[in-house]
Amino acid sequence: MTITEKTNKHIMQSYGRFSLEIENSKGLIDFGSGIGTNSLGFCDEQWANAVCEQARTLQHTSNLYYTKPAADFAEKLCAVTGYTNAFLCNSGAEANECAIKLARKYSFDKYGAGRNKIVTLNGSFHGRTMTTLSATGQDIMHPDCFAPYMPGFAHIEPNAPIGSFADDVCAVMLEYVQGEGGVISLEQSFVDEVFALCAENDILVIADEVQTGAGRTGAFLAGTHFGKAADITTMAKGLFGGLPGGACLANEKCAGVLTAGMHGSTYGGNPVVMAGGSVVVARVSDAAFLAEVVAKGDYIREFLAKLPQVEAISGRGLMLGLTLKSAKEASSACPAEVALATGVGRTAIEVAKACLEKGLLVLTAKDKLRLLPPLTITYDELDEGLSVLKEILL
């Protein structure tokens, strides 16, 4: 049996996969980073050495004991982000689960029962567990077959005036740049209003930086671009360089809310994962490194803005979304025979497939093409990938 056949036979077919089997990174140009996880690229040497050395020293203990890799990682992460402490877990969804429990308990401890609603934004994505799915502000993610969903969430429109929050709201959860929702950035005025209303009413702000965090947007945390520090920030994807991990960061106000026995994770703070995470945090938090992320993002934008099939580019740093022109619009922008040969007007997923055939890995988000290259990508690699995109999107 081929890898594909074995996979389809023995792994639940809950994914729509591209027909490509990957055994190593040879011959691939990566504009996807394993959905933003491989922040230092494939098999970065320093990262791989740290991970391998830790695997040979002590791979796991559980949280019944203290370990140096987790302590060191958390110390670094708090120093870089300004947060007081962190809960360590294994994924973005779990980081958000922690944030939700933390926010509800903060409110319960201070105001008693009933003030427990969490407001999230339409178009958001917060994870696949029943609770984070319920938090996710997209009807398409709430099919009847999984009902009932968790109560306690309300959804509002991003980048629209809010006015006020209901009395039973304890927290607002937002992505500064919605990733899965289509690489849509929040506007400064909207973020300002959220933070002002929350500050007035002691409502917590939870920033879901699972995708935007760890340098992806050109700042270690995307909140920096908005001049904001949420009470709680969740991170995962790029934070561990391609190992499964997550972190829920709390400011001083929230740092003591969860006490012994209130929350846990068997694998949370796993030494091997933490060893990888420490390398990522050290590298990615460097100001010169982050400036490079911004410069590379600008370089990509400048190049792609000239392509006739690209209608608009959204996002920030190395988190970019391309709106592709509809067939009609694009065909007026380029001769018919070119349109035919290149398939102008193809959907983002069709373009992603065409890229794959030329060895370029790209992502989609809703109807957009989504680019999340490794933060360490070189200009040569960028040129290589961009020339493939140019061939396909001309």
Ligand SMILES: *Cc1c(COP(=O)(O)O)cnc(C)c1O
């Ligand atoms: C990917 C993602 C999640 C879920 O992360 P998992 O590690 O898949 O659980 C949550 N929030 C955002 C913003 C994400 O991009």
